[in-house]
Amino acid sequence: MKATIALMLVGTIPASVICAAPVREDLSEDLSIGNSLADMLVAGETVISREQDRINDPKLGDKGLGGGALIEQAREIYRATNGIDPATVDPSSRHGRLLRAQMDAIIEVMDANQATINATGTGFKGFIPAVFARLVNEAFARRAKGEAEIKATGPLERIRNRKARPDAWETDVIKSKLLAPNWPRDQAYSAAVETHGRPAFRVMVPQYYDQTCLACHGSPKGEVDITGYPKEGAQLNELGGVISIILYR
Numbered sequence: 001m002k003a004t005i006a007l008m009l010v011g012t013i014p015a016s017v018i019c020a021a022p023v024r025e026d027l028s029e030d031l032s033i034g035n036s037l038a039d040m041l042v043a044g045e046t047v048i049s050r051e052q053d054r055i056n057d058p059k060l061g062d063k064g065l066g067g068g069a070l071i072e073q074a075r076e077i078y079r080a081t082n083g084i085d086p087a088t089v090d091p092s093s094r095h096g097r098l099l100r101a102q103m104d105a106i107i108e109v110m111d112a113n114q115a116t117i118n119a120t121g122t123g124f125k126g127f128i129p130a131v132f133a134r135l136v137n138e139a140f141a142r143r144a145k146g147e148a149e150i151k152a153t154g155p156l157e158r159i160r161n162r163k164a165r166p167d168a169w170e171t172d173v174i175k176s177k178l179l180a181p182n183w184p185r186d187q188a189y190s191a192a193v194e195t196h197g198r199p200a201f202r203v204m205v206p207q208y209y210d211q212t213c214l215a216c217h218g219s220p221k222g223e224v225d226i227t228g229y230p231k232e233g234a235q236l237n238e239l240g241g242v243i244s245i246i247l248y249r
């Protein structure tokens, strides 16, 4: 696979040999931006997961989970995993711009879904981490205006929402890298690879099923879960999904 080879050789041969378009030298900066955006998305999902019982409590009205409240909790989680306060990332840098666009997308999605989240009389509301993530990624794409894209995808046979299907490159990386028996857990894969006709840097961050996921994605395979989808029969610690990030250059 071209992209893999390009990445492995990046330190040894001039960038011009790898790719016709000029490649910026700072691939490590792009990788850390990719990881940072994945950390923030996961931080938001973690809050939604943690609050799931309260969100689905039919007696409780206002959950206090507006955009501002959610982003504060996500910021704490991000700081614990990433080691830095997202608010301190220079807003005029590429990283700062994209991270802020993503945090604004989180706020937008929470504010837009208050009626659903605070509805009394309904239990399960369908506002689960995966739905939150999809909405945030869509709002982010509008804000990042062709500079970057984030998508939650995974192995094709596990995909529920058609919009989340992996493209050819993602499918190949999932099969040949992330699902390889010797692939280190939690290790992201990244490469400079032309995407949609443009030079781009792509990062694939793996996510694994924990016990909470298996209520919907676990066994018995085929049994319909609370969201109306058939369970996939997944096992604990299997690759459950991938946060796929495209940074256009």
Ligand code: HEC
Binding pocket: 128, 130, 131, 134, 152, 153, 154, 158, 159, 160, 161, 162, 164, 207, 208, 209, 210, 212, 213, 214, 215, 216, 217, 225, 226, 227, 229, 240, 241, 242
């Ligand atoms: C309450 C049931 C439920 C739980 C719990 C759950 N999921 Fe899902 N998951 C869904 C539904 C429903 C979708 C489709 C969401 C949509 O409409 O985009 C989905 C979508 C996804 C996707 C996006 C790709 C796709 O299939 O559309 C990934 C990745 C994913 N889940 C992984 C996980 C992981 C990892 C966990 C645990 C941390 C988890 N899920 C917990 C129900 C659940």
